[in-house]
Amino acid sequence: TGMFTYDPGFTSTASCESALTYIDGDEGVLLHRGYPIGQLAEHSSFMEVSYLLLNGELPSADELSKFETTITRHTMLHEQLATFYRGFRRDAHPMAIMCGVVGALSAFYHDSTDISDPTHRTISSHRLIAKMPTIAAMAYKYSVGQPFLYPDNSLSYTGNFLRMTFGVPAEPYVVNPVVEKALDRIFILHADHEQNASTSTVRLAGSSGANPFACIAAGIACLWGPAHGGANEAALNMLHEIGTPDKIPHYIERAKDKNDPFRLMGFGHRVYKNYDPRATVMQKTVREVFEALKVTDPVFEVALRLEEMALNDDYFIEKKLFPNVDFYSGVILSAIGFPTTMFTALFALARTVGWVAQWNEMISDPGQKIGRPRQLYTGPTQRDYVPLDKR
Ligand code: CMC
Numbered sequence: 001t002g003m004f005t006y007d008p009g010f011t012s013t014a015s016c017e018s019a020l021t022y023i024d025g026d027e028g029v030l031l032h033r034g035y036p037i038g039q040l041a042e043h044s045s046f047m048e049v050s051y052l053l054l055n056g057e058l059p060s061a062d063e064l065s066k067f068e069t070t071i072t073r074h075t076m077l078h079e080q081l082a083t084f085y086r087g088f089r090r091d092a093h094p095m096a097i098m099c100g101v102v103g104a105l106s107a108f109y110h111d112s113t114d115i116s117d118p119t120h121r122t123i124s125s126h127r128l129i130a131k132m133p134t135i136a137a138m139a140y141k142y143s144v145g146q147p148f149l150y151p152d153n154s155l156s157y158t159g160n161f162l163r164m165t166f167g168v169p170a171e172p173y174v175v176n177p178v179v180e181k182a183l184d185r186i187f188i189l190h191a192d193h194e195q196n197a198s199t200s201t202v203r204l205a206g207s208s209g210a211n212p213f214a215c216i217a218a219g220i221a222c223l224w225g226p227a228h229g230g231a232n233e234a235a236l237n238m239l240h241e242i243g244t245p246d247k248i249p250h251y252i253e254r255a256k257d258k259n260d261p262f263r264l265m266g267f268g269h270r271v272y273k274n275y276d277p278r279a280t281v282m283q284k285t286v287r288e289v290f291e292a293l294k295v296t297d298p299v300f301e302v303a304l305r306l307e308e309m310a311l312n313d314d315y316f317i318e319k320k321l322f323p324n325v326d327f328y329s330g331v332i333l334s335a336i337g338f339p340t341t342m343f344t345a346l347f348a349l350a351r352t353v354g355w356v357a358q359w360n361e362m363i364s365d366p367g368q369k370i371g372r373p374r375q376l377y378t379g380p381t382q383r384d385y386v387p388l389d390k391r
Helices: 038-044 046-055 061-073 080-085 094-107 118-144 159-166 177-190 197-206 212-223 231-242 245-256 277-293 298-311 315-316 326-336 340-364
Strands: 021-024 029-032
Touching: 029 046, 029 277, 038 177, 038 277, 038 340, 046 159, 046 177, 046 340, 080 094, 080 118, 094 118, 094 212, 094 315, 094 340, 118 159, 118 212, 118 277, 118 298, 159 231, 177 277, 177 326, 177 340, 197 212, 197 340, 212 340, 231 298, 231 326, 231 340, 245 298, 277 298, 277 326, 298 315, 298 326, 315 326, 326 340
Parallel strands: none
Antiparallel strands: 021 029
8 A cells, every 4th residue: 555645635746747837835926837816817818828828928919809899709609509598497507518518518518528539629729718608698687587698799799698697588688897897808808727627627628539618518517616616605604694793703713613514615725825816806806896886785894804804813824824816806706797606607717718728738638548547455355245134
């Protein structure tokens, strides 16, 4: 049993080489292809960051416009897939629908199944990035009983998603530019995050040569958990449960109590032992959206107070627990009008570019092998079968 390194949770195992994303968790640094996340969030767009992740360099104006046109070409879903939705209960969680529908794409795009061909891989990648907003918006529409809206390719990637989600056929939908910008920024903040659980899942699934749609469906399944992408939904639910600032100390005590499974959702990270740089941008964006929409939400005050109290508490200081990307995102998404059940679906939508970029990187790696961890066996040693009447 001493033959393998025992590393549960892969806390010290590098599973691959990657040129996409760099994280320095002690310093709170996140770079995509070398560019700091703060600069990308401030100056770039989700389409531009997607191009950067996929191609390694920022696009020229011409390259960006061509890329946007290419993505737009794939925004529609096969009409047959609308029927697929109708098999779900109306109260199905959007992530349940996303797992199913994205996996089902495998059954529709037989023309791009040869993953050894880079052209095919590119087409599949573009399809996935383009169709995710349509798929997520349809999951929402289905849950509220409104008709599905077809994509409108005259809008931006994010504007189109907002319209497909909140528009209705009866009247024109006007995209609020501040909301569009804020949501686009949220997508940038979620685009990639090196070898997190869902990305590792996509790579592991892809390492066997499985088709990309199935691999992304696997990533979506993994993302759903509350320790990962599901934390954005759990964090907002928690803030609502806390309700008022005077209740915060009680929840902080619960989070510190080892006999209580409660954790502060949206707090702590495997890699960041400092402030998550995405949470910084997120907190700023809350204020911008509130101002633009002329709304406030008492839950934001709870979040700010909770952060302040946790960051001054010895337990959180000692364990280096800081707010992560999921702590403030829910406050913005709910101000925009998304129900909490859609939060993780939005995370999946944005992370798709990271997943496909990482999958492509893996398949193009000449040293690529099927992922096959070993184990430390703890079961019985060999023994003889005992007939039923002797047991
Ligand atoms: N509240 C209270 N205590 C915590 C928390 C928290 N949110 N997070 C970690 N701890 C404690 C934990 O109990 C442990 O204490 P001890 O060493 O005494 O046993 C210590 O801090 C280290 O935690 P861990 O669980 O061993 O660390 P990990 O790297 O395995 O887990 C994590 C990382 C993100 C799963 C965890 O911090 C957590 O469950 N956070 C809440 C869920 C969350 O916000 N997830 C989103 C992650 S960020 C982006 C994303 O993937 O969506």
